[in-house]
Amino acid sequence: MQAFFVAINPNLSYKLCMKVMKFGGTSMATAQSIKAVANIIKKTEECVIVVSAPGKRFDGDEKITDLLYDCYKTYLELGRCDVRFKEVIRRFEELSLALGVNSLGPLLTDIKNEINGGKSIGYVVSRGEFLIAKLLAEYAGVEFVDAIGLIKFDGSGKIDYETTRSRVNKRLRGLGVCIVPGFYGVLPNGIIRTFSRGGSDITGSLIAASLDAEVYENWTDVDGIYFANPLLSKSNKIISKLSYEEMRLLSLMGAYVLHHDSIAPAVQASIPVKIKNTFNPCSDGSVISNIGANETVCGIAIKENLCLWEYGDSEFIRDYLASRQFVMPLPSGQRQFVITEMANAEEIDEIISTKSGVSAKKISVITAVGENIKKSACLVTKRILDCVSDLEFLVYDGALGLYVGVNPDNAVELYQKICASLEFN
Numbered sequence: 455m456q457a458f459f460v461a462i463n464p465n466l467s468y469k470l471c472m473k474v475m476k477f478g479g480t481s482m483a484t485a486q487s488i489k490a491v492a493n494i495i496k497k498t499e500e501c502v503i504v505v506s507a508p509g510k511r512f513d514g515d516e517k518i519t520d521l522l523y524d525c526y527k528t529y530l531e532l533g534r535c536d537v538r539f540k541e542v543i544r545r546f547e548e549l550s551l552a553l554g555v556n557s558l559g560p561l562l563t564d565i566k567n568e569i570n571g572g573k574s575i576g577y578v579v580s581r582g583e584f585l586i587a588k589l590l591a592e593y594a595g596v597e598f599v600d601a602i603g604l605i606k607f608d609g610s611g612k613i614d615y616e617t618t619r620s621r622v623n624k625r626l627r628g629l630g631v632c633i634v635p636g637f638y639g640v641l642p643n644g645i646i647r648t649f650s651r652g653g654s655d656i657t658g659s660l661i662a663a664s665l666d667a668e669v670y671e672n673w674t675d676v677d678g679i680y681f682a683n684p685l686l687s688k689s690n691k692i693i694s695k696l697s698y699e700e701m702r703l704l705s706l707m708g709a710y711v712l713h714h715d716s717i718a719p720a721v722q723a724s725i726p727v728k729i730k731n732t733f734n735p736c737s738d739g740s741v742i743s744n745i746g747a748n749e750t751v752c753g754i755a756i757k758e759n760l761c762l763w764e765y766g767d768s769e770f771i772r773d774y775l776a777s778r779q780f781v782m783p784l785p786s787g788q789r790q791f792v793i794t795e796m797a798n799a800e801e802i803d804e805i806i807s808t809k810s811g812v813s814a815k816k817i818s819v820i821t822a823v824g825e826n827i828k829k830s831a832c833l834v835t836k837r838i839l840d841c842v843s844d845l846e847f848l849v850y851d852g853a854l855g856l857y858v859g860v861n862p863d864n865a866v867e868l869y870q871k872i873c874a875s876l877e878f879n
């Protein structure tokens with residue numbers, strides 16, 4: 455009988471079967487939703503599960519991360535966080551009781567003591583992810599791996615990709631299923647640093663890229679990427695596939711369903727990102743990859759609370775604006791136009807009154823996104839202009855974004871009109 459020898463490259467076999475699943479705060483908010491998560495992960499084998507802190511359970515509820523920011527503030531003001539931390543304890547005790555988890559009690563006491571002992575803000579606000587990962591690990595009977603040993607920042611606060619990749623591979627390969635808290639990592643001096651809000655998406659993407667995972671599944675509370683923000687528009691059209699660039703621009707301009715900084719690691723490693731619904735796991739979801747959407751406009755985002763600055767050649771204002779978050783330059787002639795996150799209103803008033811030639815106003819930006827816009831930019835522009843008469847600006851970036859600046863007072867109404875007009879393009 456003839457013998458067959460099959461050479462198996464261990465890295466290749468892991469690459470073929472490993473995946474990363476990230477469950478957002480919407481999926482971790484209640485005992486019932488955590489049971490749904492556990493049911494999903496039960497069906498996986500080689501898989502890293504990244505989790506966010508519990509989010510809101512109902513309208514008007516508080517996210518655990520918001521509570522923790524408040525605990526830090528309370529500690530700074532009163533020297534103790536206890537009044538606010540009580541609510542954090544109550545939420546985790548409720549979940550533990552409903553799920554039969556026993557290990558959180560001593561951790562909650564330790565954390566309260568650490569906050570009252572003056573721990574850093576990064577430590578404090580990352581505890582929601584830490585605790586919920588501990589809880590899920592015990593409930594699902596799988597290993598907990600702290601993000602401190604995996605996600606590394608350099609001295610300037612930027613991600614240290616090389617070290618992160620190497621730690622993730624050493625610690626997570628071959629582990630089967632494990633749970634990792636999202637949102638934070640560690641600086642070279644050992645201090646915890648968090649990403650910006652919604653940043654567990656970035657943790658998931660970094661781990662997926664480090665492991666050359668087969669897929670990065672991002673589990674949330676919607677069936678996929680909608681053409682428009684489902685909270686503001688009646689549209690229920692799901693974009694089944696879109697390109698990395700389309701997704702990056704949509705999220706940068708307001709579709710916060712996936713953090714825009716989670717795109718780059720996935721692009722680098724060519725990992726498809728799937729948006730899936732924890733509460734409807736059978737739905738196909740949306741796939742983000744190199745393959746763009748078929749539609750001319752694949753989605754429309756809205757970003758509010760922005761500030762439109764107009765200024766001449768003032769060096770001060772240029773430096774000041776460069777230090778603000780979300781700077782979007784607009785094409786200009788002699789004047790300079792820039793959009794930033796809304797600065798403090800008093801700060802703006804002071805700048806305008808002391809620096810000549812500077813004006814600023816509150817603005818909202820509606821962005822139509824699609825790689826195919828370039829084929830019919832004029833038509834899309836015309837459709838938008840038919841909806842909006844008093845716009846502040848309309849800029850096409852020559853590629854996949856058409857930006858419309860509008861007065862914040864009627865921004866949502868205009869957004870709905872534009873969405874309705876462009877949905878079936």
Ligand code: ADP
Nearest residue numbers: 478479480674676678679680682683709710711
């Ligand atoms: P998670 O807690 O899972 O990270 P997020 O609240 O951060 O969830 O993101 C999911 C939410 O994003 C949805 O509930 C939805 O309201 C909102 N969202 C905004 N724009 C879009 C869009 N274009 N498509 C889908 N969801 C969107």
Ligand code: ASP
Nearest residue numbers: 506507519651652653654
């Ligand atoms: N819990 C963090 C936040 O509320 C991170 C996340 O949800 O991804 O921003």
Ligand code: MG
Nearest residue numbers: 478652710711
């Ligand atoms: Mg999110």
